[in-house]
Amino acid sequence: QVQLLQSGAEVKKPGASMKVSCKASGYSITGYYLHWVRQAPGQGLEWMGWINPNNGGPNYAQKFQGRVTMTSDTSITTIYMELSRLRSDDTAVYYCAKGRSRYEIWETFDIWGQGTMVTVSS
Amino acid sequence: EIVMTQSPATLSMSPGERATLSCRASQSVSTKLAWFQQKPGQPPRLLIYGASTRATGIPARFSGSGSGTEFTLSISSLQSEDFAVFYCQQYNNWPYTFGQGTKLEI
Numbered sequence: 704q705v706q707l708l709q710s711g712a713e714v715k716k717p718g719a720s721m722k723v724s725c726k727a728s729g730y731s732i733t734g735y736y737l738h739w740v741r742q743a744p745g746q747g748l749e750w751m752g753w754i755n756p757n758n759g760g761p762n763y764a765q766k767f768q769g770r771v772t773m774t775s776d777t778s779i780t781t782i783y784m785e786l787s788r789l790r791s792d793d794t795a796v797y798y799c800a801k802g803r804s805r806y807e808i809w810e811t812f813d814i815w816g817q818g819t820m821v822t823v824s825s
Numbered sequence: 826e827i828v829m830t831q832s833p834a835t836l837s838m839s840p841g842e843r844a845t846l847s848c849r850a851s852q853s854v855s856t857k858l859a860w861f862q863q864k865p866g867q868p869p870r871l872l873i874y875g876a877s878t879r880a881t882g883i884p885a886r887f888s889g890s891g892s893g894t895e896f897t898l899s900i901s902s903l904q905s906e907d908f909a910v911f912y913c914q915q916y917n918n919w920p921y922t923f924g925q926g927t928k929l930e931i
Binding site: 748765766803812 | 916920926
């Protein structure tokens with residue numbers, strides 16, 4: 704079945720960088736946009752951006768421009784999200800999520816990874 | 826950015842009752858509106874997309890309606906497993922945005 708499997712929890716110090724991976728299986732990764740969404744403890748959901756695994760092209764939410772980098776490696780059906788210059792308010796669960804329709808940007812997310820908890824603390 | 830506002834923040838219901846959750850967009854999102862259910866420690870689960878289409882495997886007791894700026898999620902007869910937090914999301918404009926959530930509690 705279609706699955707997204709994320710890397711494990713991380714603890715980082717302020718100012719450091721984090722990199723979370725998301726491995727897709729059960730479908731053709733190059734056909735669907737993949738998104739990153741985060742959720743701070745006890746808070747709501749915040750979209751960070753997407754990547755088109757077909758050509759590696761990303762689109763980032765303005766809030767994260769300059770700090771986030773999303774990449775893909777289709778040979779191992781994996782995408783990555785790197786966030787730099789971490790602050791304490793970056794502490795959150797980070798999710799990858801698959802776009803529902805093939806080749807469609809304006810689409811919601813039908814499959815989610817299990818989430819990766821990242822804690823930023825000195 | 827489009828602001829999504831959900832109401833109420835908390836809804837206290839009993840099993841078997843009908844629940845109605847609301848979501849309002851600060852500008853029109855046409856029908857590019859989704860609803861998610863999230864239980865503690867789990868990722869969100871897609872319930873409704875296109876404002877009114879149930880996602881694969883979602884029971885018929887869940888229904889969505891609305892267009893433009895006003896949307897509703899209805900659960901016709903609450904089951905014990907339905908109690909969770911529900912989020913609406915617009916995907917008509919960047920950045921995609923979510924409401925702050927409605928907690929449906931027993």
